[in-house]
Amino acid sequence: MTAQHEPFGTTDEGQTVVRSKLTNQSGNHISVMNWGASLLEVVTPDRDGNRVNVNAVYDSLDRYLKPHPGFGSSIGRFCNRIALGRFTIDEVDYQVTVNHGKHCLHGGKTNWSRVFWQTIQQSDDSITYQYVSPDGDEGFPGEVVATASYRWSDDNVLTITYTATTTKPTHVNLTNHSYWNLTGMGAGSVRDHVALIHANQFLEVDDALIPTGSLSEVSSTPLDFQHPATFGQSIDQLFATKGYDHCYVVAGFSEENAGQLRPAALVEDPKSGRTLEIETTQPGMQLYTGNHLGRNERSAGLGSHDAFCLETQHYPDAPNHAHFPSTLLRPGQTMREVTTHRFGIV
Numbered sequence: 001m002t003a004q005h006e007p008f009g010t011t012d013e014g015q016t017v018v019r020s021k022l023t024n025q026s027g028n029h030i031s032v033m034n035w036g037a038s039l040l041e042v043v044t045p046d047r048d049g050n051r052v053n054v055n056a057v058y059d060s061l062d063r064y065l066k067p068h069p070g071f072g073s074s075i076g077r078f079c080n081r082i083a084l085g086r087f088t089i090d091e092v093d094y095q096v097t098v099n100h101g102k103h104c105l106h107g108g109k110t111n112w113s114r115v116f117w118q119t120i121q122q123s124d125d126s127i128t129y130q131y132v133s134p135d136g137d138e139g140f141p142g143e144v145v146a147t148a149s150y151r152w153s154d155d156n157v158l159t160i161t162y163t164a165t166t167t168k169p170t171h172v173n174l175t176n177h178s179y180w181n182l183t184g185m186g187a188g189s190v191r192d193h194v195a196l197i198h199a200n201q202f203l204e205v206d207d208a209l210i211p212t213g214s215l216s217e218v219s220s221t222p223l224d225f226q227h228p229a230t231f232g233q234s235i236d237q238l239f240a241t242k243g244y245d246h247c248y249v250v251a252g253f254s255e256e257n258a259g260q261l262r263p264a265a266l267v268e269d270p271k272s273g274r275t276l277e278i279e280t281t282q283p284g285m286q287l288y289t290g291n292h293l294g295r296n297e298r299s300a301g302l303g304s305h306d307a308f309c310l311e312t313q314h315y316p317d318a319p320n321h322a323h324f325p326s327t328l329l330r331p332g333q334t335m336r337e338v339t340t341h342r343f344g345i346v
Helices: none
Strands: 002-010 016-023 029-033 038-045 051-053 086-089 092-095 118-122 126-133 144-152 157-166 194-197 201-205 211-217 245-249 262-268 274-280 284-288 309-313 335-345
Touching: 016 126, 029 144, 038 157, 038 335, 262 309, 274 309
Parallel strands: none
Antiparallel strands: 002 016, 016 029, 029 038, 038 051, 086 092, 118 126, 126 144, 144 157, 157 335, 194 262, 201 211, 201 245, 245 284, 262 274, 274 335, 284 309
16 A cells, blocks of 8 residues: 645635555555544446546535535534424523524534545544534534544445544434445446435424435335346436435344444446445435536536435434434443445446
8 A cells, every 4th residue: 555645725714635656466545534523435447448537526626615515524413304403402492503494514614624624543544534623613502522523444445434532412313425436536427326325214304304304115116226227227216306315214224233334235247347335333324326416617527417425424303313223422432333335347
């Protein structure tokens, strides 16, 4: 393994953003940066040995400093949605930033994808970033110290680990928001990608994609990937969301085995032969097929269904559903969640 570090640009506050490239013994690499603790590139070979980047990325830092779809970023303090931006902890009511209609999405107006993270550890195969979110950040209680760690292996496994501690009881839900196209970025639609998702249930939601609290069976619905199927097979049946934007209940999670990796998904691109296999400690995974990418500068030229996200996470609106796996973090506790991405060839 080798690591290279170079300046990627400067923030409006004068902070130097560093791009780090980790290359394994096969010549395949990832690149990451400390703005938004973001994953930039994942460059892997196809069945003929041709290497391309399979993760949505901008060419320069400037575009990351503006609002963007979350390309490769670490999303917090709470990814996905909180209904009306409200929750109660220990009989105290909290109102956090409402930034998506009546609701809070991805932690508020300025989420952790658009902040500067400190580099606290780096080696030839890994790098760890840290962000200190102040008490009251976007309305959330407690000072939270979070870390995001990226590790790249010689067998093309990308491991992302998130940790968090807090000074007051608060809710934390972290995910990486990478957009994948296993043919290569800019190669067009992912409708022909074949997916297997290890979930027989998904979260029922209302018209604003807020969970109702009920879990529904995927069988006999367009969300059924219990057996391999293309994204395109049923995507046009999802009129309300214009494609997939649903949280799956990853099979096998329990409070007893919390912290253990479990299979979540396997995606194959028939064109290139590339595969992506995901395992996670998280209870849920949001499948999003880039339904609102506008084929413009903001989307790096990508259009609707030109990429897919598999965001491992706790359930959206968990603070308001006591029977959901809890996102409540208290002083003295450490939240730790791990997701692995294994890139292969068939």
